Amino acid sequence: MSMIYPTIETNETYLHQAERVKRQNQMKSFLKGMLFLLPSIILFSVFVFYPMFKTIYLSFFLTNAQGATTVFTGWDNYKALFVDPIFIKSVKNTFLFVFYTVPPTVIISLILAVIANEKLKGIGFFRTVFSSTMGVSVAAASVFWLYLFNPTMGLLNKVLETSGLDAIEWLTDPKWALIAVSATTIWMNIGFTFLILLGGLQSIDSSLYESADIEGSGYFYKLRRITIPMLSPTFFFVITVSIINTFQTFGQIDILTQGGPANGTNLIVYSIYREAFVNYQFGAASAQAVVLFILILLMTALQFKLVERKVHYQ
Template identity: 75%
Template sequence: MNGAAVSVQSDAADLIEKEKRKRRTKNVLKGILFLLPSIVFFSIFLFYPMIRTVYLSFFLTNASGAPTVFVGMDNFIQIFSAPLFLNSLKTTFLFVLYTVPGTIVISLFLAVIANEKLRGIGVFRTIFSSTMGISVAAASVFWMFLFHPTMGWLNQFLSIFGMEAIGWLTDPKWALLSVSLSTIWMNIGFTFLILLGGLQSIDSYLYESADIDGAGYFYKLRRITVPMLSPTLFFVVTVTLINAFQTFGQVDMLTRGGPQNETNVIVYSIYRDAFVNYQYGTASAQAVILFAIILGLTLLQFKLGERKVHYQ
């Protein structure tokens, strides 16, 4: 009698367990079904090319990009001993150094002044964010005119003060700075918009409370605005940094990597190796290195930056 009761009980437990397992499998299958479009999309356009790039970086290829000879780490050794690549590595880091802080500081300044509640402030917000809507190609053409050695406005402006004309895009000393300048201008729109959004989400009560306490403008900026904006700033810095490492369009349009390879950033160097010199192996190796650098820096940034960010 007692034994029968126990067996009925364990039967019931078994049944519940079985039913639970069934439901779990069903849930997993359903979840995968929902993910399927993303999985397919990312596999074709992201995962496969990435794996293929790593694979190619260990091979020599023919002109059509098919692997021919396995060379192991030779591609990496070769590019690291090539002065051209080391130069482009240096150029890329300089370019990042010129553009990222500049973009952030200028956008933050514009966002702070555009956050004031004034009549017609919408006009300024539109102007400040408008570069977001301009394609790199169009912006580059526009800057090309500005940089033009004789007709360009920049040199004409200098000549008013009796200064000598500068070869903005042709002088090796100036070329990288010029490209950086135009890049900052192009990036401001996006960064400004994100920072303005961040500023608007700060609770106005905090400022009112500070007003009553008698805090001055810069005290509020330092003690409230910047700390409260830190998650947004962190995001913007990360995105701008990654973007800067991947710059291609304006280099291609403005200088084509010249003069004397002074603006030959890594992505442009990859492009030239792959699609001008048909060296898919070394191009892939460079791409892998660039990937490693960006990944490393982003991780480092998360490690160091996260502590200083105040999420609400």
């Protein structure tokens, strides 16, 4: 029998077998993983990836009124955008709108969350009220504010009149229209931001505050040295999500101002809508959409690059 070098022989066959079993197992777990991912892959493909690629494709064409491609134009749609004063204005408006909306939302929500985090009687009621705007639809909220902004019957102007000030044409005065839309948006976003910040506050270990109490720290010292730094991951999340959301604002513009006066509240998404469904320029609208996508991508990447390293995760 060939038992002279049995170890070498068995070793080789053994290694070979082990290799094969390993590869089989890898294949099996890969297939299993794909099976779990399948529902999301299908949903994302149909509703996100396909429309995205279709948009990029359309942005290089001229289309007819049905949206079918007619002439390939290359980069012409994009070139036209950057000399179009209306589009440039809408980009400016969008950045201004983000600037008017996001910081006040976060600051107001933080104040409300700090108040609602106190252990007081009936605090559940206030928490519900503060977060309730989350449950109001964009349309309902816009109509509600439309009444408030009404130049003759609106509550805001009534208040101004009774305190002896001039009435303001909230939605038709170019000076005020964007601010009015921002106020509506702040009000609508407070609910969500408040809820996230309150959750962040409640996850801070109470023994940190107790220890600070015993060491004799004052209220604002604790707020500055414990609460704000411990909330930094929550701030980061809230600010990133708010900026993305604000970039995509559409509903309140459509109901309150339709982009007016003189394109003063014409934001990018509203401009896309008008280009595509009023002017039937699907190619140009797609190019705007791609530009918006790149803008949001850059903003978010910039945030992660600059801010995230300063965020403290536990």
